[in-house]
Amino acid sequence: MSKPTSPAIFTSTSRMTVYSFLGAVTISACSSAPTPLYHLYQELFHLSPAMITLIFSSYAFALLATLLTLGGLSDYIGRRPLILLALFFNGAALMIFMLAESGAMLMAARIVQGMGTGIAFPTFGAAILDTDKERGPLLNSVTAFLGLMIGTLAAGTLVAFAPEPTRLIYEVLLGVTIAGILMLAFMPETAAGRPGALAAMRPQVSVPRAARSTLLRVTPVNVAGWALGGFYLSLMPTLVAIATGLTSPFVGGSVVATLMLSATASVFIFRTWRPQRVLFTGAVVLIAGVAVTLVGVHLQNVGVLFLGTAIAGLGFGSIFANILRIMLPLAAAHERAGLFSAFLVESYLAFALPAIAAGLAAPALGLSMTAYVYGGGIILLAAISLLATRVSSAQSPATC
Structure with a gap:
């Protein structure tokens, strides 16, 4: 009697794994779709670089606030209700983008999108781990980068070569989102739920004593990595157009997509390495990649820009994937939620605030x-962590 049921159980769980993986990639793709359009939005709506970075950063702030309050809610009320809510938010954001006629409407769309993403990422990630504990961590490591790559490349392609440049990419993604809502009806619930939902919505941000020195050492390179991502996703397409004279959104989107493709590859390249070794290597590669990228800007050479971006992406992805592998084991089980929240606050502030500063500085x-x-700031920050990690490695060689 057990043999007939086993395939059904396997099919149900594997179906949810695939659905959650594709859902997380879709949400990430939606979040990066506006990036190749920012230069076009600047021209259409007469927006300054500062306004572009504020529009971008409003997404990051909304995402952070939602992560801290609703990120763990699916453990208490189930995965499917939160997935449905996230997809509704995502669909609403895409519709606002399609109707946008001003910077204010773009900011509203980004805020709604940030809320949807803040619900979707932890919920889809938890569902993947529920249904595939062996491969779940690896799948969760690549969903964000893969989606960001797809979103920027697809948007850049459609904006450059298809009609309705400010609408078509959002129409396509809205169709995918609606398909996700319909498919959810056929997916199993993977979390039984439990009492305590209201208490779970209170943010807990703390750094345990045992993790403080390590967090201090990795903070500069963590800030450097997230700041690099923030610049690429907000201002890089405009920089490509100004520095090289190539104004096609496809080129700008392709440069950003290269960063994310390289970051995705880094997860597979370095996944068998020890975390401390990966972090040290990632910092070196990040420094080299940013330096080559700046040479490309100086030479006004898009090929060198692509090369530097590909190198920097290896550092960006490896740093992102390994800092939590270093940090979380230092905290006791009851302290990890607070430490993870502290990491999110630091990371998303680094994602948004330097980009805003760049937008404000650009006109001058x-x-x-x-x-x-x-x-230069990114290189300096990475070098500080590189030195701190080297000193720590010399003091504790067994941990490297």
Whole structure:
């Protein structure tokens, strides 16, 4: 009697794994779809670089606030209700983008999108782990980068070569989102739920004593990595157009997609390495990649820009994937939620605030000069962590 039921159980759980993986990739793709359009939005709505970065950063702030309050709610009320809510938010954001006629409407769309993403990422990630504990961590490591790559590349392609440049990519993604809502009806619930939902919505942000020195050492390179991502997803397409004269959204979107493709590859390249070794290597590669990218800006050479971006992406992805592997084991089980929240606050502030500063500086310095200063800051931060990690490795060789 057990043999006939086993395939059904396997099919049900594997179906949810695939659905959750594709759902997380879709949400990530939606979040990066506006990036290749920012230069076009600047021209259509007469937006300054500062306004573009504020629009971008409003997404990050909304995402962070939602993660801290609703990120763990699916453990208490189930995965499916939160997935449905996230997809509704995502669909609403896409519709606002399609109707947008001003910077204010773009910001509203990004805020709604950030809320949807803040619900979707932890919920889809938990569902993947529920149904595939062996491969779940690896799948969760690549969903964000893979989706960001697909979103920027698809948007850049459609904006450059298809009609309705400010609508078509959102129409396509809205269709995918609606399909996800319909398919959810056929997916199993993977979390039984439990009491305590209201208490779970209170943010807990704390750094255990045992993790403080390590967090201090990795903070500079963590900030550097997230700041790099923030610049690419907000201002990089405009920088490509200004520095190289290639104004096609496809080129700008392709540069950003290269960062995310390289970051995805880094997860597979470094996954068998020890976390401390990966972090050290990632910091070196990040420094080299940013330096080459700045040379590309100076030479006004898009090929060198692509090369530097590909190198930087290896560092960006490896740093992102390994800091939590280093941090979380330092906290006791009851302290990990607070430590994870503290990591999110630091990371998303680094994602948004430097990009806003760059947007504010660009009118005075010029975007190319702003990029030199910004890139120099990233190199300096990565070098600080590189030195701190080297000193720590020398003091505790057994941990490396």
